Amino acid sequence: MARRTASDRDGARGGPRRGRGSAARASRLTKVYGSGDTAVTALRGIDLTFPYGRFTAIMGPSGSGKSTLMHCLAGLDPATTGRVFIGDVDLSRLNDRQLTQLRRDRIGFIFQQFNLLPTLTAAENITLPLDIAGRKPDQKWMRMVVDAVGLAPRLNHRPPELSGGQQQRVACARALVTRPEIVFADEPTGNLDSRSGAEVLSFLRDSVRELGQTIVMVTHDPTAASYSDEVIFLADGRLVDAMAEPTPDAVLDRMKNLDALVRGEAVPEPEADYDDLPPEPPEPRGPEYDDRGYATGGYPTGSYPADHYPPAGYHNEDYAGPADERQSTGYGAGGYPGGGPHTGEYPSPGPYRGDPRTGGYASHFEASQSDTGRFDASQIDARGRYTDPADTGPFGHDRYGSAGRHTGTRGHGGGYRAPDDHDRSPYDASGHGGTRGYERGTGRGAGRANPTGWA
Numbered sequence: 001m002a003r004r005t006a007s008d009r010d011g012a013r014g015g016p017r018r019g020r021g022s023a024a025r026a027s028r029l030t031k032v033y034g035s036g037d038t039a040v041t042a043l044r045g046i047d048l049t050f051p052y053g054r055f056t057a058i059m060g061p062s063g064s065g066k067s068t069l070m071h072c073l074a075g076l077d078p079a080t081t082g083r084v085f086i087g088d089v090d091l092s093r094l095n096d097r098q099l100t101q102l103r104r105d106r107i108g109f110i111f112q113q114f115n116l117l118p119t120l121t122a123a124e125n126i127t128l129p130l131d132i133a134g135r136k137p138d139q140k141w142m143r144m145v146v147d148a149v150g151l152a153p154r155l156n157h158r159p160p161e162l163s164g165g166q167q168q169r170v171a172c173a174r175a176l177v178t179r180p181e182i183v184f185a186d187e188p189t190g191n192l193d194s195r196s197g198a199e200v201l202s203f204l205r206d207s208v209r210e211l212g213q214t215i216v217m218v219t220h221d222p223t224a225a226s227y228s229d230e231v232i233f234l235a236d237g238r239l240v241d242a243m244a245e246p247t248p249d250a251v252l253d254r255m256k257n258l259d260a261l262v263r264g265e266a267v268p269e270p271e272a273d274y275d276d277l278p279p280e281p282p283e284p285r286g287p288e289y290d291d292r293g294y295a296t297g298g299y300p301t302g303s304y305p306a307d308h309y310p311p312a313g314y315h316n317e318d319y320a321g322p323a324d325e326r327q328s329t330g331y332g333a334g335g336y337p338g339g340g341p342h343t344g345e346y347p348s349p350g351p352y353r354g355d356p357r358t359g360g361y362a363s364h365f366e367a368s369q370s371d372t373g374r375f376d377a378s379q380i381d382a383r384g385r386y387t388d389p390a391d392t393g394p395f396g397h398d399r400y401g402s403a404g405r406h407t408g409t410r411g412h413g414g415g416y417r418a419p420d421d422h423d424r425s426p427y428d429a430s431g432h433g434g435t436r437g438y439e440r441g442t443g444r445g446a447g448r449a450n451p452t453g454w455a
């Protein structure tokens with residue numbers, strides 16, 4: 001696919017059309033199927049924005065509401081409450097005829113089952129939406145799309161004469177030929193072998209990067225999701241997490257945790273990462289001193305790294321420990337007695353001063369994890385990071401919120417909430433704010449702007 005300029009991406013030369021604002025948006029979207037005893041709540045208040053020119057994957061356990069969300073966004077299924085916008089059009093204000101027209105003119109669809117008409121050639125299938133609308137194809141755009149999906153030599157073939165991958169590429173070209181503002185793809189590679197799937201996904205990704213297309217794709221496949229710019233995760237009808245620049249392994253890990261949490265199981269214990277996650281500072285209880293003036297255990301000193309204490313044999317009370325890294329890694333002042341770096345005020349007793357082989361730290365730290373059960377399930381967030389459930393931190397309300405002072409400037413705001421915790425949205429008022437920027441209202445945080453733009 002030929003490189004195009006930024007102005008091309010805006011549709012100046014026939015690329016996807018763009019309105020103002022975002023390509024699609026859901027605001028407090030809920031969906032309930034049925035009523036009374038048989039009611040099924042599929043979506044529980046989704047706030048989500050899809051900016052133009054991005055490729056977003058929607059993932060989540062079976063039954064989490066992925067297809068329902070996509071159908072509501074695409075105007076195929078009405079919301080129960082809340083609102084959905086395509087561009088700046090509020091779908092709830094459209095009648096059936098207007099909705100049909102909007103879908104035809106402004107939305108492209110790609111389905112798992114290709115949905116091609118077997119009696120039409122590939123070229124006729126591609127132009128079908130335009131024919132139905134009584135519009136003539138923009139030949140230049142059509143050629144570009146056909147070239148991009150590599151179908152030029154196959155345009156006169158009928159679907160039964162094409163491989164699965166080729167058929168899906170016809171479907172991709174059909175979705176793009178109307179220059180839609182947004183394309184919804186429902187498991188587009190679900191029926192393809194991995195090589196054909198990769199071809200289709202590469203095309204989708206390139207159409208975003210090089211043509212400025214906006215794509216939203218539901219998938220179960222972490223590899224497929226890794227082609228996207230960002231993955232959003234649903235569980236039990238709620239948005240529970242997001243991952244920018246996904247890799248298959250990272251997506252797979254996240255999905256495993258989501259599955260386990262949805263089943264009410266403990267998530268796998270993460271490997272303790274001493275560099276990334278310093279142990280929780282102990283509760284200040286006041287020092288106790290021996291008759292030489294050394295602390296004797298009034299503090300659970302084993303929770304401190306050994307290099308915070310005087311080296312072996314060092315008995316000088318004036319010892320000043322290394323600078324308090326916890327401050328630079330996000331632990332606020334106050335975690336330590338006195339609220340600042342170590343000053344030698346509380347020299348440590350015990351093994352932490354006397355074992356140069358281990359520094360007296362790691363082995364004790366490991367032991368303390370199992371002794372205290374520090375890493376139990378309720379304290380592990382969806383990113384596998386330790387959090388303190390009792391501590392809502394500066395990002396408040398988020399039962400598993402991993403952002404905040406625990407991870408400080410490196411906080412990512414994973415924020416998975418237990419499936420049984422239905423009483424409030426995980427993205428409620430003070431929900432997210434970490435460096436990934438899940439800040440309600442602005443879609444931006446202190447660091448990297450959130451590309452999906454949580455509303």
Ligand SMILES: Nc1ncnc2c1ncn2[C@@H]1O[C@H](COP(=O)(O)OP(=O)(O)OP(=O)(O)O)[C@@H](O)[C@H]1O
Pocket residue numbers: 033034040041042060061062063064065066067068069
């Ligand atoms: N037409 C319907 N009538 C009643 N319940 C429905 C209907 N469609 C979906 N549901 C229910 O809504 C919930 C969400 O379904 P949805 O198909 O959106 O999930 P999903 O994440 O796409 O699942 P999967 O990955 O298995 O396709 C499920 O509990 C499902 O049983």
